[in-house]
Amino acid sequence: METNHYQYITEQIEHYSSKPLREAIFFVIKNAIIEGIFLPGDRLTEDDIAQQFNCSRTPVREALRKLEQENLLQVKPGIGMVISNVDIELLQQELEIRKMLENYSLQKACEGITEEELKKLEWATDKLQQAINNNDRIAASRANIEFHRLLYSYSRNTFLQKTTDSLWLSFRISFLSARNEDVTMVDKSWYEERNNEHLQVIHAIRDKDVEKAIKINTIHIQKNYDYYLDYIKRVSQ
The missing domain is CATH 1.20.120.530 (GntR ligand-binding domain-like)
Structure with missing residues (x-):
C-alpha cells in the first residue's frame, strides 16, 4: 500500500468512528476506490488493511467481501483481491x-x-x-x-x-x-x-x-x- 493510501485512510477513519469496525472499513475503502485513491488493478491485502485500522483480519475480511459483492473488488487467481475495472x-x-x-x-x-x-x-x-x-x-x-x-x-x-x-x-x-x-x-x-x-x-x-x-x-x-x-x-x- 502506497503512502498516499495510508494518508487517505488515516484521514477518513475518524469520520466513521461511530460505526461498527467492519462498516467503517467498508466505507473508507469504498470511498478510496470511488475517489481514485485506489486505481483499477491495485492489489489489497487483509494484512495491510488490518494493520492500518489496528484490528484483526476478521472485520477486514467482512468489509472486503461486501466490496466484492458491489463489484468494486474482484479476486484474480495467483494475485488475490484487486480493484475492479470499470464496466x-x-x-x-x-x-x-x-x-x-x-x-x-x-x-x-x-x-x-x-x-x-x-x-x-x-x-x-x-x-x-x-x-x-x-x-x-x-x-x-x-x-x-x-x-x-x-x-x-x-x-x-x-x-x-x-x-x-x-x-x-x-x-x-x-x-x-x-x-x-x-x-x-x-x-x-x-x-x-x-x-x-x-x-x-x-x-x-x-x-x-x-x-x-x-x-x-x-x-x-x-x-x-x-x-x-x-x-x-x-x-x-
Missing part, C-alpha cells in the same frame, strides 16, 4: 436507474423543499464554481456529488437514499478522469455548463416546476454519461 454495461444500466430515481427525488423536492435546503443546493453550486475557477478537478467532482446527494436526500425517502448510495460507478469514473489529466483536458466551459444546469434545476424547484426540473436534469445526466463513456473509450485505446 461499461453496468454504467449504462446505472444511467437508466439514476434517471428514474433522481427525477423522482426532484418531484418530491418540488413538493416540500425548504428555502434552507435550496440554499444548500446553491452552496454546492458555489463550491463547484470555485473548484472550476481553481482548475481543481477533484474538488469539482466532490462538489458535483454533494449536489446530487442533496437532491436524493430531499426525497424524504430513506430507502431511496440508501439505494442511490450504491450508484457509485459514475462517481468513480468522475474521479478517475479528474485524476488523469493526460486524457481529460476538458476545458472549464464544460464544467461551467454542467454547473449552470444545476442552477437551472434549483430555479425550477424553487418555482415548483416539476416538468422543467426533470427535463433539465435528464439532459444533464445524459451529458455526463456521454462524457464518461467517451473517457472510457479514450483510456481503453
Whole structure:
C-alpha cells in the first residue's frame, strides 16, 4: 500500500468512528476506490488493511467481501483481491436507474423543499464554481456529488437514499478522469455548463416546476454519461 493510501485512510477513519469496525472499513475503502485513491488493478491485502485500522483480519475480511459483492473488488487467481475495472454495461444500466430515481427525488423536492435546503443546493453550486475557477478537478467532482446527494436526500425517502448510495460507478469514473489529466483536458466551459444546469434545476424547484426540473436534469445526466463513456473509450485505446 502506497503512502498516499495510508494518508487517505488515516484521514477518513475518524469520520466513521461511530460505526461498527467492519462498516467503517467498508466505507473508507469504498470511498478510496470511488475517489481514485485506489486505481483499477491495485492489489489489497487483509494484512495491510488490518494493520492500518489496528484490528484483526476478521472485520477486514467482512468489509472486503461486501466490496466484492458491489463489484468494486474482484479476486484474480495467483494475485488475490484487486480493484475492479470499470464496466461499461453496468454504467449504462446505472444511467437508466439514476434517471428514474433522481427525477423522482426532484418531484418530491418540488413538493416540500425548504428555502434552507435550496440554499444548500446553491452552496454546492458555489463550491463547484470555485473548484472550476481553481482548475481543481477533484474538488469539482466532490462538489458535483454533494449536489446530487442533496437532491436524493430531499426525497424524504430513506430507502431511496440508501439505494442511490450504491450508484457509485459514475462517481468513480468522475474521479478517475479528474485524476488523469493526460486524457481529460476538458476545458472549464464544460464544467461551467454542467454547473449552470444545476442552477437551472434549483430555479425550477424553487418555482415548483416539476416538468422543467426533470427535463433539465435528464439532459444533464445524459451529458455526463456521454462524457464518461467517451473517457472510457479514450483510456481503453
